[in-house]
Amino acid sequence: MANIKNLIAIDGSERIIWNPEVGHLEVYEGEQPKQNLLLSSRPYFTVKDIKLSPVKNLIALIGDNGVTIVELPRKWGRRYRGSTKEGQIFCKTSNVNNRLFTCEKRLRTLHVAWHPLGYEAKQVLCLLTNDNRLRFHDVTADLELQVIDLRIHQSERQEKSFIDSDGGDGLCLGISMLNLGEFGICFDFGPPTVVQEPDVLWPIYILMGSGDVYLIYTNHQNPTYSEHVIGPLTMLPQAEDNYGADACSLLVLDSSPPMLAIATPTGTIYHCFAFPDEKGVLSKQTLYVYEAIELSKDLIANPDDPYSPHPMRLFNDPTSDIRYFCAHENGVHTIVLPILDSIRTPDYEIIEEKESFSEFLICTRTSTPSDGLLNQDIDDQSTPRGLAVEVRQTGSVLLVLMPNNEMITHRISPATTLINRKRFPRRTLETSRDSNDADHEILNLSQVDASRANFDEQIQQILKRKTSIPMLKLSENLEERKQFNEVARRAVTVFQNEYLKKFDLAAEAIKKKLSILEKDMHNQQEEYEKVAQDKTEVYNIVVALASKAEMVCKKQKELLSRMDKVLAAVSYGHPDLSEAEAKLRRELSAINGKLHFYRDQLDSVVNKHKYHLNQKDPAFSANSDLILSEAQLNGIQETLARQGSEIADLKRAVKLRESTE
Known part of the structure; x- marks a missing residue:
């Protein structure tokens, strides 16, 4: 593991810091006075790392020669400030596997981390030591749960690699056969995998000093999963240098698929996606190198x-x-x-x-x-x-x-x-120091295709920075005085290339855009005046056309009235009968036929009546006429006159229809 220390931990709004000079923890929260967490037993080693447990009731003090667990008080923090003298709280401590580190003087811890799956009754600490063993220790019960020896699996792999080296790819086996850097330096946990409720497997990626990565699946309830050490994981595409001959740090990012960040001491970080080779619980994974950051x-x-x-x-x-x-x-x-x-x-x-x-x-x-x-x-x-x-x-x-x-x-x-x-962009600061290249690249930024991006995107593209000046926090005792001048020159160069020149380019682009907009505005003003003049002319034409349209409308109404009269006259003299007229004609013809029929029937009845009278009284038929009263005669006359007039009207109507046909 790299020798970069980490003596700070965050718990919400509280900052926990290890003070190596006095040997206790200090807690800061906002503007409140600090609290000192005094230990019942100070660690006998130099603390290089502190880590807060997932439950946040324990904190691990990690050094090369051991690990000390500090039990944080349940009422520590703001609620406990008033009941302690000068903000001092005594905390109980215990050493992890004290016998092992006491007996094995050469044993060193390379990396220590809390298991993500932890609860108050059982919190597991994972320790990677320089004997290539990964130990799982239950700090709550002070019990070592499992020890995984990576050397056994490496020796088996090397034997198999040596036997199969004639038919395999010698490019990937060279470093493994030389056994250079074949020791674990750090590890990290990947996203959990659910095998079968409630069994959950937590993958652990172990980084070797040579840059190889091994994989172990862990489960507290079933330690047999951890007996299978998978690796080294194949890295694709293959490289002649195996992506560096050494490594110093590993970080697994929470994604699907998981991404591994592998750092090397030369300043290169490799980003790799971990894909399973096949479906299964303990399947091997392949690392696909996505990119390298320098x-x-x-x-x-x-x-x-x-x-x-x-x-x-x-x-x-x-x-x-x-x-x-x-x-x-x-x-x-x-x-x-x-x-x-x-x-x-x-x-x-x-x-x-x-x-x-x-x-x-x-x-x-x-x-x-x-x-x-x-x-x-x-x-x-x-x-x-x-x-x-x-x-x-x-x-x-x-x-x-x-x-x-x-x-x-x-x-x-x-x-x-x-x-x-x-x-x-992924480039070194030495590249950015070349002012000619920087000027050339800045000028290329002005050639942004305006047709493909709007003006805001063009300005943002011009103002993009390729290098930056970090926040400087330098010590007072610089080795040489000229470093001040070098830092100042570097800052001036960056500000000149990354700010002033780009601001000038942006200002020039804005001026050009403003000039174009002013020309467009002038053209639009001329077009507006022309449109206003055309509008006046069109309005006058519309008024004239409106008066003409009104006269045409009045004339049209007169013509429509005359046309209606002509159509009525034409329709009246037209020989063709309408459907109603044809129906009336049929009704009149039927009535006329009935009249003839009724007349014949009436004549028949009269003749029969005369016949019966003659048969009954022959003298009556010959000498005497039918005598009717005056009222009867008047009624018969009126009836005959009415029927005669109706018959005459019917005849005239029939003749009129026949003449029209």
Whole structure:
């Protein structure tokens, strides 16, 4: 594990800091006075790391020669301030596997972490030691649960590799057969996998010094899962240098599929996606290298030692899953991965290949000392002693603890905002020092295709920064006085290239845009005046046409009235009968036929009546006539006159219809 320390932990709004000078924990909360957590038994080793348990009732003090567990009081914090003398609280401590570290003097801890699945009754601490063993210790019951020996699995793998080397790929087996760096240096937990309720497997990725990665699945209820050590995991695409011959830090980002960030002492970080080879509980995984990020840890180039391998340590960001931090001897970098934000979208068609970008946030030393060694303890006034992220109401703040117990605070923006706001291409600061190349690249920014992007995007494209000046927190005893001039020159160059020149380009683009807009406005004003004149002319024409339309409408009404009269006359003299007239004609014909029929019937009845009278009284028929009263005669006459007039009318109507036909 890298020698970068971490002596700070965050619990909500409280900051817990280990003070190595006095040997106790200090708690800070806002503007409240600090609290001192005094230990019942101080650790007998130098504390290099502190880690808060998932339940947040225990804190582990980690050193090379052991681990001490501090039991935090249940009423510690703001509720307990008034009941202690000068803010001092005594805490119970216990050593993890004290017998082992006491008997084995050469045993060293390389990496220690709490198991994510922890509850108050059972909290497990995972320890990776220099004997290539991974130990699981229940700190609540002070019981060692399981020990996994990585050497056995490595020897079996090397035997198999040696036997199959003739038919295999010798490129990937060279470093393994030489057994260089085949020891674990750090590990990290991946996203859990549900095998069968309630069994949950937690994968542990173990990073070797050679850069190889092993995989172990752990389960507290069934330790047999941990007996299978899978690895080393294949890294694709293959590289001749096996992606570096050494490694110093590992971080697993919470994504699906999980992404591993592997850091090397040279400043290169590899981002790898872990895909399972086949479906199954204990399936092997393959690491697909997505990209490589090169961090420039030196603000000023060191020509005496351009390689300068020095350790780095990766820290996760609790506020974002797509960002993490990298601490090294010269300060702190932040790395943002837009690809992790893209793969979460439900529509996989819109996923784009996006490059990650880094930013130098805090610089504590201008250049790395040339005599630094990778395995040498780092304890000076420039290397950060701890890093944490505190969430406040006003936003997230990055806290960096310096060796003089000074706390550096740096406000950090949300990762999604950084993705949309700016990008820092993967390049070294030495490249950015070439002013000619910088001027050439800046001029190319002005050639943005305006047809493909609007003006706001064009200005944002011009103002994008490729390098930045971090927050400087330098010590007073610089080796040479000229470093001040170099830092000032570097800052002036960056501000000139990344700010002033781009502001000038943006101002020039705005002036050009303003000139174009003024010309457009002038043309639009002329067009407006022309349109107003055309409007007046059109209005006059409309008025004239309206009067003509009114006269035409009046004339049209007169013509329609005359046309109706003509149509009525034509219809009256037209030989064709309408349906109603034809129906009336049929009714009149039927009535006429009935009249003839009734007349014949009446004549028949009269003749029969006369016949009967003649048969009854022959003298009556010959000598006497029918005598009717005057009233009867009048009634008969009126009836006959009426029927005669009706018959005459019917005849005239029939003749009229016949004449029209």
